[in-house]
Amino acid sequence: MKQAPTPVPPAAGAVPTAAALALGDDALVLSHRLAEWAGNAPVLEEEVALTNIALDLLGQARFLLSLAGDEDELAYLREERAFRNVQLVEQPNGDFAHTIARQLFFSTYQELLFGQLAAGDGPFAPLAGKAVKEVAYHRDHAEHWTLRLGDGTEESHRRTQTALDALWRYTGELFEPVEGLEVDVTALRDGWLTLITKTVRQATLELPTGPQAGAWTAGAGRQGLHTEPFGRMLAEMQHLHRSHPGASW
Amino acid sequence: MTTMAPDTGSYEAVFDAAVAADERIEPRDWMPDAYRASLVRQIAQHAHSEIIGMQPEANWITRAPSLRRKAILMAKVQDEAGHGLYLYSAAETLGTSRDELLDKLHSGRQKYSSIFNYPTLTWADVGAIGWLVDGAAITNQVPLCRCSYGPYARAMVRVCKEESFHQRQGYELLLTLSRGTEAQHAMAQDAVDRWWWPSLMMFGPPDGESAHSAQSMAWKIKRHSNDELRQRFVDICVPQAESLGLTLPDPDLRWNEERGHHDFGPIDWAEFHEVLRGNGPCNDQRITRRRQAHEDGAWVREAAAAYAGKHRDTQGEAGA
Numbered sequence A: 001m002k003q004a005p006t007p008v009p010p011a012a013g014a015v016p017t018a019a020a021l022a023l024g025d026d027a028l029v030l031s032h033r034l035a036e037w038a039g040n041a042p043v044l045e046e047e048v049a050l051t052n053i054a055l056d057l058l059g060q061a062r063f064l065l066s067l068a069g070d071e072d073e074l075a076y077l078r079e080e081r082a083f084r085n086v087q088l089v090e091q092p093n094g095d096f097a098h099t100i101a102r103q104l105f106f107s108t109y110q111e112l113l114f115g116q117l118a119a120g121d122g123p124f125a126p127l128a129g130k131a132v133k134e135v136a137y138h139r140d141h142a143e144h145w146t147l148r149l150g151d152g153t154e155e156s157h158r159r160t161q162t163a164l165d166a167l168w169r170y171t172g173e174l175f176e177p178v179e180g181l182e183v184d185v186t187a188l189r190d191g192w193l194t195l196i197t198k199t200v201r202q203a204t205l206e207l208p209t210g211p212q213a214g215a216w217t218a219g220a221g222r223q224g225l226h227t228e229p230f231g232r233m234l235a236e237m238q239h240l241h242r243s244h245p246g247a248s249w
Numbered sequence B: 001m002t003t004m005a006p007d008t009g010s011y012e013a014v015f016d017a018a019v020a021a022d023e024r025i026e027p028r029d030w031m032p033d034a035y036r037a038s039l040v041r042q043i044a045q046h047a048h049s050e051i052i053g054m055q056p057e058a059n060w061i062t063r064a065p066s067l068r069r070k071a072i073l074m075a076k077v078q079d080e081a082g083h084g085l086y087l088y089s090a091a092e093t094l095g096t097s098r099d100e101l102l103d104k105l106h107s108g109r110q111k112y113s114s115i116f117n118y119p120t121l122t123w124a125d126v127g128a129i130g131w132l133v134d135g136a137a138i139t140n141q142v143p144l145c146r147c148s149y150g151p152y153a154r155a156m157v158r159v160c161k162e163e164s165f166h167q168r169q170g171y172e173l174l175l176t177l178s179r180g181t182e183a184q185h186a187m188a189q190d191a192v193d194r195w196w197w198p199s200l201m202m203f204g205p206p207d208g209e210s211a212h213s214a215q216s217m218a219w220k221i222k223r224h225s226n227d228e229l230r231q232r233f234v235d236i237c238v239p240q241a242e243s244l245g246l247t248l249p250d251p252d253l254r255w256n257e258e259r260g261h262h263d264f265g266p267i268d269w270a271e272f273h274e275v276l277r278g279n280g281p282c283n284d285q286r287i288t289r290r291r292q293a294h295e296d297g298a299w300v301r302e303a304a305a306a307y308a309g310k311h312r313d314t315q316g317e318a319g320a
């Protein structure tokens, strides 16, 4: 069994709450989506791998949300409009190609982001230093599957191209500045595009040509504007906790 | 043990002597066909139970009421997938591939533990499964760590360690509910009421009616009879239920000074056989879901195989 990460928390008051929520919600929501695969994965090894990633993300989420308040209050008692995650992570699992494309886009971003944060001395440096190693594995996993699916069969190639194209419009939001998060957004965007381009080409796939943001996408999740499937996800996630106000579990 | 004996009769004598001396039989050793078949049957059923068993618990992952409980439950369901992996590997050492076994599961030719044909209706069921179902599994499986077949025995050592985590987590979950609000306590009691009897059935039919027991005992695949293990489990659970502040749903349950064990009421074997025949509350649902996941994943497995074929020469660890 894996434990939640326990890097030393920064001194009280030093944490930019908005940034902790943004990063914590990203991890919480993507962890939840990945956990929806339990019992449904295409091979037994992927049951283990997808849950590993989901558990890492849940550990990050718990640490980050605890910086902003009580982890369970934040996860279970906020309404949809108060969540600050990017829309990419709330997108439904779709087929395995969609899950892998979402993971490739997100973990490439997260690895670069945590790399920058770990190199600094800001309040997120301790978490980022530990999490960057986990996330490197997440990216590696997504990359290997992108190669297999892209360069596998005709069907897997087609499905993966469809997934990349469909999720592309949610990637622009990753590079919107987040209040309280000191990162070089330009370097983040350039590094991300370089890595994604390399993997996609190696997988014999095409880099999507559409815009990386549509109306109501770039920056919207960070402002609490989400997509329709997210409300249903929260309804399922929160209903038991909300049905027993004040109970402990 | 060695395989140097000159004919089947002597092979058999070497095998029998090894079993009698409590030595381990290893994959390359000669073994009777019936021993091999019996092991494959048992290991496959065990592996299938691990992966079908993920379903009733995964049913609650997305609704877990706290992030801590969610992490524990995810890790548990992941462990069960890992147990499936070890066990399918153990079966492979006997010359039977995972694909072949999955095929038999999907077509109903091999079984999994009937306990997973019961539904998880509330969050407390997650606790009851950990406490009772993992608890019964441990009682069954600890003796298998000394099973005569080496790879199975070694897999069971790893599995049992993790199962005992699961059992404690389930107990702790129920304890929290039992000591919580009135509604939580009622939820815990209801779950124990529903899971108690099916857990006792996990040990299989009474000794007189068990089809494979005698031969398995002689081969030291099995070490204790169904009824012995069932009694052991009841004796363990009674004081634990008391500490939990929950009642076991059996009016006949009482300590028998003379036997040094708890007496318990009659088990409804008609229900057991009915579920075994496929008429439990979830038999169709479980197997349909399993087949669906397998079919949905077919294109992914085909892609991985095609990729591995194309990159056989250049590929390092990128294989599926």
Ligand SMILES: [Fe+2]
Pocket: B050, B079, B080, B083, B159, B163
């Ligand atoms: Fe297990």
Ligand SMILES: [Fe+2]
Pocket: B080, B134, B162, B163, B166
């Ligand atoms: Fe277990």
